[in-house]
Amino acid sequence: MLYLPIILLIIFSFNNSTTLVFPLKGFTLQWYGQLFANRELLNAVGNSLIVGVGSSLAATILGTMGAIAMVRFRLPGRSVFLGVAALPLVIPYVILGVSLLVLFNEVGIKLSAFAAGLAHVIISMPYALLIVASRLVGFPDNLEEAAMDLGASYWGALLRVTIPICSPALLAAFLICFTMSFDEYAIASFLVGTDATLPVYLYSQLRFPTRLPMVVSLAAILMTITMAVMLFSEWLRRADHTSARKA
């Protein structure tokens, strides 16, 4: 039942009519054709990909560093740090968007895909941090000691032991950050300026009823991709957990 709207969407994307009502008129691929002929839209997809990949890379790296600091070192004020790091999880995106708009204007960061990417790093970093931290807690910290005992420097131990063991978690974190960034609208709408990302572009197109079927067909494609990515990252996480349990 949960997936009924999505299935409907996919069905309508092939329907030969501009209105989304039953009965279906006939099979067509014209909406998909329109989709790939639309330069603006393809630009928006490109922007979204760049923002998504860039921000999730940065979020994963920062989140991993945060997780290592949190799990492996007895920092003073660790709980405060965790609270602050997790704050973006609970602040409504509209408020975050407005406040970042004000901030970026003050410090002179131009409204652009880059600004949106920066914001996405902030919102997705906590997810990366929590995912990686949960993995770090799961294996004994004297593996790093063992590596150093065998001659590796601290960074060598991280690179040769910690990061490889965490790699499934790192990939899962990256994918989750990416999906978050890819369909985030509220903050992006404040910050992208003229480099509309896909969600921003789609909302702007909803004003034109004739374009609706094209948007629907795009949504159908995105749904399929997103679902595949989510299933893949979940599968990774599971595979990782079973191997961790065996060890």
Added chain:
Amino acid sequence: MTEPAVEICNVTKLYSSKRGKRTEEVHAVREMNLSIPCGKFFTLLGPSGCGKTTTLRLIAGFETPTTGEVFIQGKVMSKVPPNHRPVNTVFQNYALFPHMNVARNVAFGLEIKRVPKAERERLVHEALELVKLADMGDRKPSQLSGGQQQRVALARALVNRPSVLLLDEPLGALDLKLRKAMQIELKHIQEQVGITFVYVTHDQEEALTMSDLIAVMKDGVIQQLGDPVTLYKTPANKFVADFIGESNFIKGTVDSESGGLARILVGRECVEVGSGGVSLKAGEAITLTIRPEKINLSRIGAGGPSGTVEDRVYIGTDTRYLVLLLSGETIIVRVQNGCGSEEGEFAKGERVTVRWSPADARLLKD
């Protein structure tokens, strides 16, 4: 004498832990002086919390001394991080890298030292052969049994040819039979490779089985340093006597001393004990200690303290008697069975006389 493998000079390690608003300071190691000779199997023995693991971590470099210095092969180690020390550790939980197979685990140290591939493969094979796992190279650690993982950890450390190998209760997680077998094997491997082993354990039997030299620790202080026979035969204090093997402690007062032989009053009876160089004053309170297997039981009449058999436990090779002395103290006596002595078993409630040769008992000041 060559120079010692490890020297610990005046080392103190303080941990401070916050309990609410109070900060408590705990001495994990207290002004320790220790010299570990080259090529020996050396054991740090003590109950949990005595500072033995901390001592090991000080040598490995995972802890830094609060005061004092650690020397390895005559070189001061205070500024040397763990990865540059000529030591390797076998960890309690093995700490094998789960994402690498056995051969790569063993090769880890060599890879970091950039040993050429052919040489590396030869050394890894040698090390795995030494621990009898030559055909397990491509397994993952998770596919091995506990005993096998333990051997991999040993090979991974030994392949680097450290000057000193540190072992932190490596047999703790194995079952009794396997542990016994590994004890013998560890000792063999140590003799074969000739590397100084520093072994940490709380198991006194394990320590006696394997070690050339044992340091008994309590509360961060070394109580006694010696070879197994010395520790067993001439414990320096009550803690050592009690921790290593089983001991009886009998309270008494000094009656007189002459020619290395002390006469001690236990209750109203007099016993003779070798004074063992302890200076004694008449009337002084003192504890004498004697191993249960060094005591002779006989029927009432012969000279020596007398008592009553309180309990008797048959344990196959021996029989253990609990004897209540006239002075009110209970002692344990072990009598070996067989060779016709079975008929000499004493019944519960029977009056007996206990005797020992003066050389087997020792005097301990409190």
